[in-house]
Amino acid sequence: MSFKLNPEKRRAIYERDGHACQYCGYPVTEKTRTLDHLIPRSGGGRHGVANLITACVSCNSSKGTKSLDRFRLFMALKRSRYAGILTCDQYDQLVAMGVDLGPIPVVVFPFETIGGEQ
Numbered sequence: 001m002s003f004k005l006n007p008e009k010r011r012a013i014y015e016r017d018g019h020a021c022q023y024c025g026y027p028v029t030e031k032t033r034t035l036d037h038l039i040p041r042s043g044g045g046r047h048g049v050a051n052l053i054t055a056c057v058s059c060n061s062s063k064g065t066k067s068l069d070r071f072r073l074f075m076a077l078k079r080s081r082y083a084g085i086l087t088c089d090q091y092d093q094l095v096a097m098g099v100d101l102g103p104i105p106v107v108v109f110p111f112e113t114i115g116g117e118q
């Protein structure tokens, strides 16, 4: 995913986000940093600074065109005992069938904690 954004705005976003991926929280380097659309372009997301956040290559490619809530479920499953076992769709189907899968981790993305409250 590449698009034109002037280098100063790009740098300002990395600065604002503390040079850390806003999905997994790990620091990014010049080689691993990307910008991601919080609301995907395909979902009507704007191409402005407010809709852009720092993401590492890995999270950006995992997120793809998923909505934020879909990606949250993806990350929760990845951190749960169902990692590598259930996809988001399978999880949803099982829950819809009334299967009790128990709790899965609550995922709060770093950018959601800005300001100190969740």
Ligand SMILES: [Zn+2]
Residues within 6 Å of the ligand: 021, 022, 023, 024, 025, 026, 055, 056, 057, 058, 059, 060
């Ligand atoms: Zn990341």
